[in-house]
Amino acid sequence: MAAITASMVSELRQSTGAGMMDCKAALTETGGDIEAAVDWLRKKGLAKAAKKAGRVAAEGLVGIAASGNRGVAVEVNSETDFVARNDQFQALVREIAGVALGGATELEALKAAAYPGGGSVEAAIANAVATVGENMTLRRVGALAVETGIVASYLHNAVADGLGKIAVLVALESTGNAEALAAIGRQVAMHVAATNPQGLDAHSIPADVVERERAVLAEKARASGKPENVIEKIVESGLKTFFKEVALLDQPFVHDPGKSVAQAVKEAEKAAGAPITLKAFIRFALGEGIEKETSDFAAEVAAAAGKA
Structure with missing residues (x-):
């Protein structure tokens, strides 16, 4: 052979x-x-x-799995929301999240990892495609961990345990009371789901995003007739406002807009009995960034009539 x-x-x-x-x-x-x-x-x-495989899969589910100081989020796409409500598909996403929590936190490693019941995760997805008859893809995986503290989670539009449309993980480093950490962690995770921050703090915002905002602010000031010697001051002031809108720690806390997220976390230290550092967050919104196919039904009917 x-x-x-x-x-x-x-x-x-x-x-x-x-x-x-x-x-x-x-x-x-x-x-x-x-x-x-x-x-x-x-x-x-x-x-x-x-x-x-060529058909657009922009529906599906995001799944999360968290345990103590570790947490993972995965996105598995399907072509229709109908399949996302299927028990078999939901079990698939939940199992994949569990495999990721076990240590396979890179996309290719997760695809190749052993799937419960036999074979690989990639093979399990292929089997599901063959059974259900829709394209499915494991699009991404993200993981957070802290040495001491917790990784809190929140699911928006949850359809089942650990499964929904928006998944958020928040890593809090602290030696404080676990119950108090879980409470503030969940609140921050809900905040992230609602506001979709672009970074943890001003330094975490991608440089190209900052430069684009800087250019817009400068052009607006210039168009309004401001002299060049004051434009830079206007830009710097505008960037401070911008960071309050897009940087998590600077954003007004949705549960209490009178304080920032950083202030809310600081105040939670009293209940926790120890300092708290918000280390990182992950936010997965189902289908974000995927170009969905659109069709003109009237045009399709007209075209079909023309061929008849």
Whole structure:
């Protein structure tokens, strides 16, 4: 029997869209014959994923799993919201989040990680595609951890335990009371879900975002006839306002707009009995950044009528 090489497995994956372990099994069963392996996968229903891989998957679910000082968030997309309400799909997303919490916190590592019940995460997704008949993709994974403290979580528009449309994780470093940390952590996570900050503080805002805002402020000041020697002062003042809008620690706290998030966390130290440092956050909103296909139904009908 011909030796099964990595390049053979890769070639079969590219032509069928099936999972790595399924491709290896197919090649083993067919003695390394690529064409026969394709047929083997088709008979098993595992090659269907390839035909659906080009379809836009912008629905689905985000899932979270947290335990003490660690937490993860994943996004698994499907083509329709109908599939996202399917028990099988929900179980898939929940299991993937659990695998990520177990240590597979990089996307490719998570895809290759062992899935409960056998095979890899990638193979489990391919099997679900073949069963359900829709394209599905594991789009991203994020993880937070602190040495001492907690990772709090919040799900907006939750559809089931650990599953929803917006997932937020917040890492708080502290030796304080766990219950008090969980309370302020959840409040901050809800705040993040509502305001979608672009960074933890002013220094965390991407440089290109700051420069773009700086250019806009300068142009507005210049257009209003302000002299060049005062434009820089106007820009710096405007940037301070901008950071209060987009930097988490500077934002007005949604639960008490009279104080900033940083002030709210500082005040929570009394209940916690120790200093608290808000180290990081993750916010996954389902489908953000994915270009959804749009169709003109009237135009489609007219086109069909013209062909009739």
